Amino acid sequence: MGDLPNSFSHSLSTQSTGILRKERVGWTILATFIAAIGPVTFGYCVGYSSSALLDLQNENAPSDVRLSSEQASWFSSLLNVGAIVGSLIGGWAIDKFGRKGTIVLCAIPFEIGWLLISCAHHVSMFHAGRIITGLGIGVISLAYPVYVAEIATARLRGTLGAVNQLAIAAGILLSYSFGVLVHWRWLALIGAMLPALLVILMFPMPETPRWSLGNNRNSEAANALLWLRGPDFDVEEECCVIKASLDEDHQERLPWRDFLLPSMLKPLLISIGLMVFQQFSGVNAVIFNAASIFSNAGFSDAKLISITVGAVQFIGAGLGCLLMDKAGRRKILLMTGLVMCICHVVLGVYFEIYIPPTEKTPQADTLALLGSIHRSVQAKRISSLSITSLVVFNMFYALGWGPVAWLIMSEIFPQRARGQAGGIATLINWTCSFIVTQTYQSMADTLSIQGAYWFYAGCCFFAFIFVYFFLPETKGRTLEEMEAMFDQDKQDYERIS
Numbered sequence: 001m002g003d004l005p006n007s008f009s010h011s012l013s014t015q016s017t018g019i020l021r022k023e024r025v026g027w028t029i030l031a032t033f034i035a036a037i038g039p040v041t042f043g044y045c046v047g048y049s050s051s052a053l054l055d056l057q058n059e060n061a062p063s064d065v066r067l068s069s070e071q072a073s074w075f076s077s078l079l080n081v082g083a084i085v086g087s088l089i090g091g092w093a094i095d096k097f098g099r100k101g102t103i104v105l106c107a108i109p110f111e112i113g114w115l116l117i118s119c120a121h122h123v124s125m126f127h128a129g130r131i132i133t134g135l136g137i138g139v140i141s142l143a144y145p146v147y148v149a150e151i152a153t154a155r156l157r158g159t160l161g162a163v164n165q166l167a168i169a170a171g172i173l174l175s176y177s178f179g180v181l182v183h184w185r186w187l188a189l190i191g192a193m194l195p196a197l198l199v200i201l202m203f204p205m206p207e208t209p210r211w212s213l214g215n216n217r218n219s220e221a222a223n224a225l226l227w228l229r230g231p232d233f234d235v236e237e238e239c240c241v242i243k244a245s246l247d248e249d250h251q252e253r254l255p256w257r258d259f260l261l262p263s264m265l266k267p268l269l270i271s272i273g274l275m276v277f278q279q280f281s282g283v284n285a286v287i288f289n290a291a292s293i294f295s296n297a298g299f300s301d302a303k304l305i306s307i308t309v310g311a312v313q314f315i316g317a318g319l320g321c322l323l324m325d326k327a328g329r330r331k332i333l334l335m336t337g338l339v340m341c342i343c344h345v346v347l348g349v350y351f352e353i354y355i356p357p358t359e360k361t362p363q364a365d366t367l368a369l370l371g372s373i374h375r376s377v378q379a380k381r382i383s384s385l386s387i388t389s390l391v392v393f394n395m396f397y398a399l400g401w402g403p404v405a406w407l408i409m410s411e412i413f414p415q416r417a418r419g420q421a422g423g424i425a426t427l428i429n430w431t432c433s434f435i436v437t438q439t440y441q442s443m444a445d446t447l448s449i450q451g452a453y454w455f456y457a458g459c460c461f462f463a464f465i466f467v468y469f470f471l472p473e474t475k476g477r478t479l480e481e482m483e484a485m486f487d488q489d490k491q492d493y494e495r496i497s
Contacts, residue, residue, distance in 0.1 A: 024230035025156060031205045031228070032148050032160045036167035037198040038103050038140040041110050043171020044191050045133045049076045050306045051179020052187060056126075071123050078127050080434035082109075082134020083141065087430055090142035091423015098215075099147035100207045102139060107195035110136035114195075118188035129188075136195070141406070142426040146418055149410035150208035151228055154478045158324035161410065165403030166317035173310035180307065213242050214416075245414075245483060263486040264421070267412040270470055271425040274333075274405040277463035279432035281340055282456025283397050285440050286347070286390060312391050316398030328475040329404050330467060336400025337464040343393035344457035350386035351450040401463070405429075411474050414483040 053075065056067045067075060086109070093102040113133030120126050145164055152160045171194075178187055206224035213221045218239070225235040287309060323332060413421040443452045474482060 023153060023233040025153075027230070028151055028153075028156065028228050029160065031151055032163055034198075034201045034205055035100075035103055035144055035147055036163050037194060037201065038106060038144050039164050039167035040171040040174070041191070041194040041198065042137045042140050043168035043173075044175045044194060045079060045110075045113075045137055045171075046168070047172035047175030047179075047306070047310065048187060048191060049079075051176060052184040054179075055184045065120060065123075065126075067123060067126070071126075075126055075130060077434060077437045078130040079134040079137065080430055080437060082131040082136075083138035083430040084134075084427060084434065086135040086138020087142060087423055087426035088138075089135065090139035090426060091419045091421075093139060093419075094143050094146055094211075094422070095419035098207045098211045099143055099150060100202065100205060102143040103147060104199055104202050106136045106139040106143065107199045108136075109133065109139070110195035111192055114188050114192035118185050118192065138426065138430055141429070142422050145406045145410035146422060147208055149407070150210045151206070151224075153229075154481075155325065157411065158329065158407065158475055159321050161407035162317065162321040162324045162403040164406050165398055166314070166321055168402070169310065169314040169317040169398055173307070173314050176306040176310045180304070209239065210242055213239065218243075241478075264414075264417060267486055268421050268424065270412060271405075271409045271421070272428050273466050273470065274408060275425050275429035276432055277337075277459060277466060278401050278405040279429060279436050280456065280459040281337075281397065281401055281463065282344060282436070282453065282459065283394075283402075284433070284436050285452060285456060286343075286393050309390075309394055312394045313398040313402075316395035317403065319395075320399040320403050323399070324403070324407070325475060328473050329408060330471055330473045332400045333404050333467045333471065334464055336396040337460050337467065339396045340393055340401070341457045341460035341464070343389040343396075344453045344460060346389040347386060347393075348450040348453035348457065350389070351448070351453065408471070408474060411477075412482055412486070414486070 049072075053067065053072050056065060056075075057069075057072055058066075086106075090102065090106075093105065097105060109132045113129045113131075113136065116125050116129035116132065120129065145161060148160050148163065149157055175187070175191070178190055182190070206227050207217075207220065209221040209224045209228075212218070212224060221242075222235060222239055225233075225238055229235060229238070320332070327335075409422055409425050410418075440452065443455065447455060472485070477485075
């Protein structure tokens, strides 16, 4: 580290005496929350369709922008298509342009997409805008967790990593709230302000020291650490530790065949498993039916319902920030997975009681009227239980499976594989999101609504099993320690073979 800047000379000489080695955390927190404008925009995009579609499907909407049910379905799901493509771009971009650089660049598709939607006068402009904003979502969903993981110290990484879900929930809640007050065009223009704000505030923030050192920008890395950690921290020592972990192969992208090595394959499969279970937890199915469940309980304003759901997710994400580095990743995933499973079971029971069977049998025809009355009475009796299940599910998803899957993805991959492997995991996530979104209705038609919820309950249970047997605890470990842990698996494998 011979080219460390002169600004370190005084602080390093002080540290050599052993007097001061304390890190400051304020600037790291600041950088985390400024970069979080990216996932806030992500959440705003997700929440936009809830309010906007009520206006765009209204019979009083102008004919050139009125959406049919099928067009509205694509309006929601095309966001996932864009995110799938964006995840492929993001894996390449965070290695090419850096973590900070990629966060800034993702503002471009966000801005273009929102302006297209705000000026739309044909359904094709809506769909194009959603695909383009989806590109930004795919990129930011990978770039932000990696950025935070690489600027945070081990003791803060869990708490700050959970800010990702908090910011997404804040964006959803922001979109729901403004949706009550303004028309869909103005709602899109407000969305266009967020990426512009991201670019302005993100420029003064540092690039991650790991990416800078991996690209032989040693002075830039040292300055970044000095800004993040403060003059009372041994910056040179941290630079040396990071540099040592990168010296072997940081100059080259990892060959794809190396992902078959145990040290790479195990973290990749863990991350993919978490992404699959996150989406098949059924969070979209719960949100899709929130309006009908609240309606049965006596609520009539769909936009008010959306705000309630968004607020619950925000509270859950806030609790996740507080608990992530105290309880640990494994315990949170295990606990929230079981609670989500129970909530799905209860919601399935609710729909089993409320919805009459679809089979046409003589007995069903004979007792149709009596059965309908009986089921309606039972549904009213348990409506409060169903609402409680919905609220608890959203809170525990936001507390656990929402943030932790992304946090672990940013933690367990070595530096040289973080872009490629993170891109694969993100691609799987958004592909599963598209599958779940597009197949929910056909699943409900085939299995019944209650059967669909019980299917998701089974997925949550298998998620619990997966975490219990395969996920190591990452709380309190540095990124270098986790890389060494999986490298040890590789060394054990080579000794046996």
